[in-house]
Amino acid sequence: MSLTEIAFYFLSFLAIFSALAVILSKNPVYSVLYLIVTFFSIAGHYFLMNAQFLAAVHIIVYAGAIMVLFLYVIMMLNLNEEQEEKTKNWVKIAAVVSACSIMLILVSLISKSTYNMGKAPMAGDAGLVQNLGKVLYKDYLLPFELASVLFLAAMVGAVYLSKKETSKS
Amino acid sequence: MKELLLTALLGIGILVLDILNLKKYVLPFILLALATLVGFIAADWGTIETPFGQTMLVYENGANLALGVFAVVLFFWFILSSSYFKQHEGKTDLYALVVFSFCGAGLLASFGNMAMLFLGVEILSIPVYVLAASKKHDLASNESGFKYFILGSVASAILLFGITLVYGATGSFDLAVISNFIQDGKDASIIMNVGITMILVGFLFKISAAPFHIWTPDVYQGAPTWITAFMSTIVKAAAMVALFKLFTGPFQFYVEANGYTIGVIAAVTLIASNTAALWQTDVKRMLAYSSISHAGFLLSTIIGNASLLSLLFYLLTYSIAGIIAFGVIKETQTLEGNPLKGLYRRNGVLAFAFTAALLSMAGIPPFSGFIAKYFVIAQLIEAKYFALVVVMIITSAIGAFYYLRASLNVYQHIENAGRIVLTPLIKWTYILLTALLVLLTVAAGYIHLL
Amino acid sequence: MALVAAGFVVTTMLLTHLLGPKRKTKIKNEAFECGIESVGNARTPFSIKYFLVAILFVLFDVEVIFMYPWAVNFRELGAFGLWEMFTFMGLMVVGLLYIIKKGALNWEK
Numbered sequence: 001m002s003l004t005e006i007a008f009y010f011l012s013f014l015a016i017f018s019a020l021a022v023i024l025s026k027n028p029v030y031s032v033l034y035l036i037v038t039f040f041s042i043a044g045h046y047f048l049m050n051a052q053f054l055a056a057v058h059i060i061v062y063a064g065a066i067m068v069l070f071l072y073v074i075m076m077l078n079l080n081e082e083q084e085e086k087t088k089n090w091v092k093i094a095a096v097v098s099a100c101s102i103m104l105i106l107v108s109l110i111s112k113s114t115y116n117m118g119k120a121p122m123a124g125d126a127g128l129v130q131n132l133g134k135v136l137y138k139d140y141l142l143p144f145e146l147a148s149v150l151f152l153a154a155m156v157g158a159v160y161l162s163k164k165e166t167s168k169s
Numbered sequence: 170m171k172e173l174l175l176t177a178l179l180g181i182g183i184l185v186l187d188i189l190n191l192k193k194y195v196l197p198f199i200l201l202a203l204a205t206l207v208g209f210i211a212a213d214w215g216t217i218e219t220p221f222g223q224t225m226l227v228y229e230n231g232a233n234l235a236l237g238v239f240a241v242v243l244f245f246w247f248i249l250s251s252s253y254f255k256q257h258e259g260k261t262d263l264y265a266l267v268v269f270s271f272c273g274a275g276l277l278a279s280f281g282n283m284a285m286l287f288l289g290v291e292i293l294s295i296p297v298y299v300l301a302a303s304k305k306h307d308l309a310s311n312e313s314g315f316k317y318f319i320l321g322s323v324a325s326a327i328l329l330f331g332i333t334l335v336y337g338a339t340g341s342f343d344l345a346v347i348s349n350f351i352q353d354g355k356d357a358s359i360i361m362n363v364g365i366t367m368i369l370v371g372f373l374f375k376i377s378a379a380p381f382h383i384w385t386p387d388v389y390q391g392a393p394t395w396i397t398a399f400m401s402t403i404v405k406a407a408a409m410v411a412l413f414k415l416f417t418g419p420f421q422f423y424v425e426a427n428g429y430t431i432g433v434i435a436a437v438t439l440i441a442s443n444t445a446a447l448w449q450t451d452v453k454r455m456l457a458y459s460s461i462s463h464a465g466f467l468l469s470t471i472i473g474n475a476s477l478l479s480l481l482f483y484l485l486t487y488s489i490a491g492i493i494a495f496g497v498i499k500e501t502q503t504l505e506g507n508p509l510k511g512l513y514r515r516n517g518v519l520a521f522a523f524t525a526a527l528l529s530m531a532g533i534p535p536f537s538g539f540i541a542k543y544f545v546i547a548q549l550i551e552a553k554y555f556a557l558v559v560v561m562i563i564t565s566a567i568g569a570f571y572y573l574r575a576s577l578n579v580y581q582h583i584e585n586a587g588r589i590v591l592t593p594l595i596k597w598t599y600i601l602l603t604a605l606l607v608l609l610t611v612a613a614g615y616i617h618l619l
Numbered sequence: 620m621a622l623v624a625a626g627f628v629v630t631t632m633l634l635t636h637l638l639g640p641k642r643k644t645k646i647k648n649e650a651f652e653c654g655i656e657s658v659g660n661a662r663t664p665f666s667i668k669y670f671l672v673a674i675l676f677v678l679f680d681v682e683v684i685f686m687y688p689w690a691v692n693f694r695e696l697g698a699f700g701l702w703e704m705f706t707f708m709g710l711m712v713v714g715l716l717y718i719i720k721k722g723a724l725n726w727e728k
Contacts, residue, residue, distance in 0.1 A: 003621065057684055065677040072670045105363060112359050133688030137696050137703060142225040143284050144685070145703070146276070148710040149177050150292050151678050152184070153269040155714045157299035158678075159723045160262040162671040181713055188713075188720045 008048055015041040028074045032067060039063040051127025170220040171209050172228065172236055175202060176275045180268040187261040195261050196251055199268065203244045210237045224281040224343055231477045232279035235410045238481050239274050239403055242488040243267075246402070248598050249496045250395040263303055266296035267399060274407035283332045283342040286411060290328060290375070293407055294321050297400060301392040313391025320374070320384045328371025334364025347419040365423045368415065369431075375408035378464040379438035386445075389457035394502060397453065398495035401460045402488035409467045413480050416471040428472045432557045435472075438465035439564040446571050452509060455571060456494055459530055462568060463487050466545050469557060473548035483541040486529060486609055489602050490538060493526035496599070500589060509575070511583030519589060522599045524576040529606045531572035532565055537609035544613075671723055682711050 018037040025031050039062045046055035125131060136144055179202045186195050210233045218228040247264075254260045273293030280286045298321060302314020336342055338361035339350045374381040389397045416424050424431065439462055446458035470480045497519050501508035513520035529536035542565065549558050591599075650657050689696070689704055696703070718724060 053688060061677070061681060061684065065673075065680050069670070069673055069677065072673055076667070076670065109359055109363050129688050129691050133692035134695070136685075136688055137692060137700055139223065140225075140284060141221060141703060142223065143282075143288050145706060145710075146177070146285075146288055146292065147685075148682075148707050149180065149269060149272055150288065150295065151682065152181065152710060152714045153266060153292060153296045155675065155678055155718065156184070156262055156265050156269070157296060158671060158674045159718060159721050160259050160266070161299055161302065161305065162667045162674075163721060163723055181710060184713055184717045188716050 004048060007044070011041045011044040011048070015045070028077075029071070032070045032074060035070070036063050036067050039067070046127070049127060050125060053129040053132050054127055170218060170226075170228070171213070172206060172233070173220070173226065173272075173275060173279075175206050175209065176268070176272040180265050180272055183261055183265040183268060187265070192261055195264055196247065199247055199264065200244060203240050203247070206240045207237055207244075210234075210240070219281070224345055225285050226276070226279045227281040228279050231414075234481055235278035235406075235477070236275050238485050238488075239271065239278065239406060242402055242406070242485070242492065243271055245489070245598060245602060246395075246399060246492055249492060249595060250398070250499075252592070252595060253393075253395050253499060259303070263300065266300050270294075270296040270300070270399075271403065274403055277407040277411040280411070280414075281344050283336065283344070283347075286415075287325075287329055287332055289411065290325060290371075290408070293404060294325065294375070297321075297396075297404055300396045300399070301388060303396060304393050307391075309391035310393060311391075313388045316384055317388045317392075324371045324374035324381070327367050327374075331364045331367025331369075331371060334360050334367065336364075338364060344415075344419050351419065351422050362423065365420050368420075369412075372408055372412040372415075373434070373468075376405055376412065376464045376467060377461050378434060378468050379441045379461070380434075382438065382442065382461045382464070385461055386454050386457040389460065390451060390454045394453065394495050394499040397457075398492050398499075401456070401495070402491045405460070405464070405467075406484040406488060409464075409480070409484065410477075412468075413471055413477060417475075417477075424471055428552075428554075431472050432469065432554050435465045435469040436557050436560040438462065438468065439560055443564040443567045443571075447567065449571075452575055453495075453498055455575065456491075456498075459568065459572070460491070462564065463530070465564075466542060466561070469549060469554070469561075470545055472554060473545070473552040475545065475548045479541075479544040479548070482537075482544065482609070482613065486537040486541045486606065489605055489609075490526040490529040490536075493522050493599065493602050493606075494530070497523040497526070500591070510578055511581050512579040514583060515587060516589040516591065518591065518596055518599055520579045522603045523579055525603045525606055527572040527576045531569045533569065535610065536606045537613065538606075540610050540613040668726065675718060675723070678714075679711070682707075 015038055018034045018041065021034040022031045022038065025034065039058060043055040043058040043063070046052075046058060179199065182198065182202075183195055186192065186198065213228065213233055215230065216228075220226055220228075246267075254263065257263065270293055273289050273291070273296075276285055276289030277293060280289055298314055298318040300314075301317045302311050304310035332342070335347065338358050339347050341347060341350070370381065373379075374384075377385040389401065392400065442458045442461035442465065446455050446462070449455035449458060467480070467483065470483070497512075498509070500519055501512060501515070509523070512523065525536060529538035532538045532542040542561075546558055546561060549561075685707070686704070689700065693700065
């Protein structure tokens with residue numbers, strides 16, 4: 001086994017283990033911490049695939065910024081143990097059945113696919129910052145500019161929902 | 170390109186007007202911009218434009234026409250809802266969000282690339298999550314926004330996963346490349362099929378078709394009524410146009426292979442919604458179920474040989490009827506008790522408009538809903554989906570029952586009715602829209618000339 | 620080499636964890652608050668103002684990230700790239716002005 005392979009299996013194990021821990025741990029704060037571990041191991045996978053920019057963004061934005069939001073939300077939700085509502089049994093069964101069927105589809109997808117998909121869509125160094133920039137600012141120029149519209153919409157929405165009303169009431 | 174710039178800059182312009190303290194000019198500004206947009210579309214008729222020479226967006230007749238339909242519907246939405254938003258403190262914020270969402274609808278009408286599709290879906294739905302929760306101190310509105318947000322995000326995630334799988338199979342986001350990939354006789358691998366199924370699931374949620382419709386009644390009922398009107402018309406129409414573009418364009422082979430399954434989904438949608446609507450006492454909730462049943466009709470346009478034109482005709486008539494119906498509910502909402510009962514004594518115009526809207530939704534002849542449904546059914550017969558047609562006719566009969574029940578309610582006699590006073594502008598808009606419902610029937614005769 | 624280094628770290632960590640003495644008492648498990656007895660619950664609902672600031676931070680954070688691949692390709696993209704980024708930044712500045720106008724960054728009230 002080469003070093004890359006060892007790294008791959010280690011990161012995959014870590015990602016799956018921590019993802020399971022996210023949904024299985026009782027304490028929501030632990031879940032968030034495990035989620036950070038998941039994000040880091042996914043970022044490691046990006047590194048292995050030679051996508052440094054994506055890895056860096058993943059750590060900065062997801063593990064850094066988004067997780068802070070998660071923590072805030074958990075603190076705001078005021079989750080004390082005694083308040084936790086019991087989910088109904090049939091809801092649990094339905095969730096398990098639907099999750100298992102998606103799992104089944106994906107597993108059969110992986111086992112049946114021939115990996116014979118013609119040329120590789122991207123060359124090996126496509127994830128480098130320079131190449132990514134060229135693609136983003138030439139081919140994907142319009143989506144890039146329109147992302148700012150999405151940002152503005154999100155900004156207006158966030159300000160609208162969380163701003164206190166200034167009126168007399 | 171002009172159209173895109175106009176819609177995007179309109180939203181930003183509203184923010185600028187807000188920054189400059191010019192709130193009172195916001196509404197005229199929007200109406201002017203929408204009218205200009207329709208003008209641009211008329212001027213661009215018959216041309217094909219691809220901004221920057223890329224196929225990210227393709228403005229051809231179909232896309233322009235869809236954008237025009239959205240613009241017209243939004244124009245009337247803004248006029249009718251103006252009295253509600255006049256008192257509203259966050260008026261400009263909400264207007265800006267609506268316009269941003271409309272910008273997303275414009276992208277869905279004209280996208281030529283999957284990256285643009287996803288961006289369009291997000292720009293369309295993110296403002297609507299906020300809008301659904303925009304009555305901040307109302308618990309029902311909060312619940313509505315929260316449910317829509319959680320479920321909508323999951324649907325977007327599934328859609329995105331589907332897009333990546335299709336990319337994995339074909340190596341491109343470009344719709345033209347994907348179509349060529351199929352037409353070249355290359356094997357549509359299982360990855361591609363699963364990807365397309367996931368895209369379909371994402372869209373079934375967005376147009377609220379069974380079995381992904383369960384969120385609809387709660388969300389539609391809880392959201393502020395004018396926002397419900399927006400969601401059930403423009404948001405739904407935009408998602409439907411995108412679905413239609415994909416599944417009659419690059420993914421047509423998928424529909425040919427799985428037409429029967431999609432037909433079953435449409436039939437289940439129709440049955441589930443119409444039987445549930447019978448038991449509703451709240452008229453807003455009933456209209457939510459009616460909106461689901463229309464999703465069944467809309468979905469079946471992709472399995473027949475329906476043209477985009479007949480789909481847009483359906484969307485236009487349904488949207489006009491939807492705006493009227495939800496608008497009338499909003500106008501009567503301040504009264505206590507069963508507010509629609511005896512509406513004709515309170516305001517004749519509203520009562521008549523409401524009846525016309527419901528009858529059009531039911532598909533009763535003088536109104537254009539009939540022609541819209543006729544187009545769909547005729548194309549299904551042509552494509553030999555007889556079982557689905559039978560389901561449609563039976564469920565339409567059930568539908569006619571509850572639509573008639575609701576509209577007869579309006580003509581019940583009540584004592585000492587207080588008048589509802591409308592401003593002349595709003596009154597004449599209701600009259601105009603009701604007339605449009607009839608005029609579109611006449612216009613349908615000329616639709617094949619386009 | 621790498622394996623030896625990693626193995627050393629892992630074994631020492633495991634060993635100290637296993638060999639070290641453990642005494643668990645109620646007082647030992649309490650959160651240490653500078654010697655002051657802890658009062659109440661740590662999970663109290665707090666103002667949404669913090670959340671607003673955090674979410675605005677994320678938005679501008681993502682915006683700045685877009686500049687990195689642009690800056691790397693700055694020369695190659697030329698004047699067109701410059702205008703591209705100006706447009707993008709211009710729109711974000713409108714957003715910033717809007718936020719300031721709405722008083723979303725004012726802490727008092």
